[in-house]
Amino acid sequence: MHPRRSAQEVLLCDLCETVPLQSHCELCNINLCVNCAGKHVSDSSKRHNVVPFLHRKSTPNYPKCPKHADKHCEMYCEKCDIPVCITCVTSGKHKGHDISNILEKLGSKTESLQKDLEELESRIYPRYEEMASDVQTEKAVLESKYGKLTTDADEQGEALHREVTAIVNQRKSAISEMKTKHLDALNKNTEEITQKMTELKQIMSDLKSILKSNDVSLTSTYKSRNSEFKTLPPKVRVTVPSFSAQKIHKDQLNKMVGSLSPLSINIEQGYTMKSAEAVSSPPVKPLLDEPRVTATIDTGYNTEYRGLYSVSCLSEDQVWTGGQNETMKLLNLQSKLLTSIQTKSRNEPHDIAVTRDGDLVYTDSNNINLIKNKKIQTVITLQGWVPHNVCCTAANDLLVTMNSDDRKQSKVVRYSGSTEKQSIQFDDQGRPLYSSGGYNKYLSENKNLDICVADWKVNAVVVVNQSGKLRFRYTGHPSNTKQSFMPLGITTDSQSHILTADCGNHRIHILDQDGQFLRYIHCHLKSPYGLCVDIRDNLFVAECFTAKVKKIQYL
Template sequence: MATTSDEQAAGQHYLVCGIQDCQRNGQFYCNDCHQPMCEQCKDEHRKSPNNKNHDIVLYRQRKHRLPKEKCKLHPTKNVDIFCRECNTPLCLKCFLGKEHKGHEFDDLEEIYAEKYALWQGEFSKIQKYFLPRSEDLKTDIKEDVTEIKKIMECIRTSMKTEAESLKNLVDEVTSEKIKHTHTMEKSLLQMLKSQETTYNDYIKYLGKMSEKFQEYLSTTNQKLLSSKVLKLKTIPETSKPVPPVFTPGQFNRDDVAKILGILNIPNTEPEKRKIQPMEAVSTPMKFTEKQMEQSKEKSDTKQTLSLSSSVTKVREYSVPGVNNAFHVSADKSGRLWVSDWRGNLVQTDLQGNLLQKIQTSGEDEGYHTATQDGGLIYTDRDKKKIYRITPDRKITEFIKTGDWRPVSVHSSRINGDILVGMREAKVTRYSKTGKEIQNIQRDNQGQELYKYPHYITENTNGDICTSDYDKDAVVVVNKSGQHRFSYTGQGSEFCPYGICTDVLGHILVCDFVSDTVHLLDQNGGFLSIILSEQQGIKRPRGVCVDDENNLYVGQHDTNTVTVYKYLE
């Protein structure tokens, strides 16, 4: 795309003043002379009586110069006048001609400047709003593609599991029915055997009677006449067995399909993709200087912070209502939620005063998490439920986890999603409204990722980090659930407990074996033992980092929570 000389000048290191040989920064612009000016030349320019009405502005607020264009009727003259009546550009000679006498005119340069500013604004909208938002929506679609593929794969797996379960039931019922046929057959054969025995006995009886009759027939007439008349027993009556009849089950393909579940798309209105409104793009320009400074400080935090050469103890909290501190959550107000291994979950203020106490079934697990709105989410593994506590201390049942026992939970600072570690074992992601959106169980080779993810957190890049008690490892997957790495400590034994991350992407994890806190980089590389008995920590079990980058540490044998500074 072609560029004007002014635009080329704007791309230089700084704009050169256009007055004679002045080489100073031309930060101002005379819209009448079409020249950049430094501050000194601007003042001199205004002193001249000929220039006192000149419009001098900041360079970026300048009017763009009308491009030179020759008149079609007068090729030696430049077009610089616009006739409103004829809606056409004119040169001076056209303006003075009879054809446009009595017409109304405008300065073509003014019209050009207005049009230029208008189209420049539209161009800016394309670059700053429409293109970025469209790219965001494309990214959103790609994420949906990945999510749909995962969901469909989960559905296929569920279908196969259902089919296998049905097959097993069919085999079990068939086996029982066949066993019953053997029992029926045995009973019928026993009945027939008994009937056969009856006739065998009767035949024997007939044989004996035949012998007697033959004996009588061989005697003299006088003896035959004097003998008693023998009566024969009648033939015993028996019944034919009634064989069982098998009636085939009355089912068809549709019946089997219903048994195996129904797959359909819910009849709900699709949620429209969120498009950031145009106003939101320009909102930062309306910030006060103080707000801009605060925003800049926040955005620059990551660049300015670094690991301190030493860890400094800041303060301590003695937490009432708990025997020890296996897990710590700090909310935005600085108040603490602390839990012990007996299921006591308490909230304290900045002075350590007890504000709230809840009895749960939790033990040495990270079963609570502060939310972005100042509330808390906690799990009850025995009830297989997840509860929400609002900032005004109202407790509501939030999620039912079915057959899975939730033991650890984390509320994402990135998007508000809820990550839950399940005992049996998997990690489930729920939306902030409680909708199940992801299950993570196996790696690409089909191997189980988890055994007992009793603490869970999320890193700044979206990685999901869990302490797995039974695997003796920190297991880290990316936000899509793909296994990234597992950290197994620095010695022969390692047993991870509380885990958290900081604004620099570090992973901090407590080791039950060495009673220390390990500091890892975002890729699982070991950096240092950040806390040990040398810093007054004896048996660290729970850790968290607040918005001020303070590190809170809870211990096994005391209800004291200690706060440290390790970033500067």
């Protein structure tokens, strides 16, 4: 219980702390009983203003002056940035300094505190909550992921056991077959010897009979066969095969069992959230009522089938383009070819993007490639996944949409150089965020670091925050449409607008960063496909079947 309150919560005098209060001094900001109030106003050094407690104003609690104990600081020295009392000001120590009313300073400070509180409550703390939620989600799926690793190891061990058992059985079968052949050879040799021995016994028996009979006729007709049996039958010599057991090398066995990549725990540098003022700091550029085409570039790609589908700005008047063949072209606004580069694989690129350093990135086959000084280097080769669309982020990372080889899974992966930093595939309930299949899913990073993906197979723009948590899905505007919403190319601008190409309806949808529809861009577009904006928010649109790029001013 508060020491100055009774069980009935009676408020006591601040001075005597025993009698219930009745008055309040607005100058000293203290509560007083009747007796203490009389003593308090008797101090003529101050102009006390004692009023009934219930009529008190909401006065600030002036701090006591550290140099003059009987004074309160009612002013503020701007140069020294400290509260001061009237004695401090008149003493000359703050001569020439700007002195303001402490209540004014309190007002501005209070306003600043209120802004801090609002930012903490509405922006900063929710982001920490988001991060904590993401960690909990990751922990929730940890068991299944590590369980799968254990299952994979067990399956590999069982597979090795099966292979070893099969090989051992083959060896045992071969040993048994050799033994049988060995015995057959010895049995055949035995039969030959036994047959000769039978003949010899008969000859010896006949000789004994002749000798015993003294028969001249038998003796004279006898012909010796000894020379025939002096040549002994062949002796079969069979060498028993030996088993050369190979020394088991643990390194080789480890390789056969399979390798386990090391656990990589990367502590990413926490980024500094921009203040609310900084976030809204780019100058406001209102949307034009009538967007206009300011340039048209003829890229020269074949228009018979999906001629042009990718465009990426190198500058305000130079764009890289990718189409239906293996050649990527750098063109200016006058359609002049400045540079052309063929893909290393001689396949058409899946998509292209210009990095913050002005280099070109493209995807094809299972590779993500970088073109620097006209030289192609493969920076990432994927196993089991095919990269499709790519964009460069404000942090100079790469965001890549990709599909599994069996076309049953899709995800967005963030790379820093060749290192995977983030994989975005499922929502909080473990459901896929993106449609499956080997389809284009153009993507772009917004100024608020949201990741925007145009998933045309399900007629939706899917937007997640930088942690990969679903923010919203945009499925088109309920206005008159000839065909279903078909989002393909997607880009964002300095105003955090999301622009997506509605190919089948020949127009661009403009959304705000929260997915609210703002308006269309028509400009007589024909099958708009790829999109990008330059540093001045000019929109470049790749028309698929005309193979032209249109530069459009819409802000």
